[in-house]
Amino acid sequence: MKLALFDDHRLGVVTDDGIIDVTDALPWPHDPDPLTAGWWRRLCREFAAVRPGLEEAAARGRAVPVAEARLLAPALNPSKIVACASNYAAHVEEMHGVQERTLGGVESWMMNFDVFLKAPSSISGPRDDIVLPAAEVEAGHEIHHESELVIVVGRGGKDIPVSDALDHVFGYTMGLDITVRSAADRSRRKSYDTFSPLGPWITTSDEASDPAGFQIDLVLNGEDHRQHVSTKDLLTPVPAIVSYASQMMTLLPGDLIFSGAPPGVGPIHGGDVLDTAISGIGEMHIAVRD
Ligand code: MN
Numbered sequence: 311m312k313l314a315l316f317d318d319h320r321l322g323v324v325t326d327d328g329i330i331d332v333t334d335a336l337p338w339p340h341d342p343d344p345l346t347a348g349w350w351r352r353l354c355r356e357f358a359a360v361r362p363g364l365e366e367a368a369a370r371g372r373a374v375p376v377a378e379a380r381l382l383a384p385a386l387n388p389s390k391i392v393a394c395a396s397n398y399a400a401h402v403e404e405m406h407g408v409q410e411r412t413l414g415g416v417e418s419w420m421m422n423f424d425v426f427l428k429a430p431s432s433i434s435g436p437r438d439d440i441v442l443p444a445a446e447v448e449a450g451h452e453i454h455h456e457s458e459l460v461i462v463v464g465r466g467g468k469d470i471p472v473s474d475a476l477d478h479v480f481g482y483t484m485g486l487d488i489t490v491r492s493a494a495d496r497s498r499r500k501s502y503d504t505f506s507p508l509g510p511w512i513t514t515s516d517e518a519s520d521p522a523g524f525q526i527d528l529v530l531n532g533e534d535h536r537q538h539v540s541t542k543d544l545l546t547p548v549p550a551i552v553s554y555a556s557q558m559m560t561l562l563p564g565d566l567i568f569s570g571a572p573p574g575v576g577p578i579h580g581g582d583v584l585d586t587a588i589s590g591i592g593e594m595h596i597a598v599r600d
Pocket of ligand 1: 487568570571
């Protein structure tokens with residue numbers, strides 16, 4: 311099932327005909343305030359129980375064309391965004407050159423797989439612009455796109471074994487991990503507002519049963535095909551990511567985990583347009599401005 315948030319934080323099922331509003335089929339009160347996201351976290355945690363009711367509502371509902379709906383990021387006030395570093399071999403390799411250019415040397419500790427945090431307030435919607443921070447542009451820092459498979463946590467947990475990890479995944483969406491290349495801490499370089507475009511919706515894990523089967527693409531300005539990768543090439547695969555992150559911090563329903571940058575990262579500038587796609591989920595068309 312594909313689930314979108316749209317208009318006034320309504321819940322929609324995405325079909326070939328468009329988006330069908332199923333908000334009223336939820337067994338709990340819906341709250342349009344994105345800061346009080348209890349209903350959304352319950353949906354992430356208890357989706358299996360709610361799914362039949364949503365399917366029934368989708369079958370009798372009326373579809374609105376996707377282009378006519380105001381699509382929002384498919385996340386409401388997550389407790390955290392976890393993100394993976396150094397998770398494709400070819401990206402680790404290319405970062406040697408990027409760091410030589412932007413830092414004047416290679417930070418070897420950054421070449422190892424690990425997780426870090428991005429501010430949840432950096433999330434923006436699938437049709438929102440990326441706004442480049444003036445101070446970073448004026449400082450001459452490169453600002454890069456990273457197009458990533460994003461795991462949406464369902465039932466949370468701590469110390470989740472790899473063998474159980476997929477039982478804790480609600481679904482998958484696409485995220486751009488926009489990143490300033492500078493000597494600052496990762497949490498600063500990746501947490502500006504609009505630095506986590508997310509969408510266009512979530513494909514639930516019962517529909518996307520193989521997280522190693524996604525194809526990710528990013529095209530700059532309609533011609534420069536910068537990123538093209540399969541998630542089968544993740545050095546630390548999705549179940550191991552979930553397990554690893556949960557050994558450090560309790561994962562809560564609705565938390566997001568960015569799975570790592572594919573090779574082909576590169577600078578973006580005001581006026582650029584990014585077309586991103588992920589197989590089995592969807593596409594985003596995002597403008598960049600100063
Ligand atoms: Mn990243």
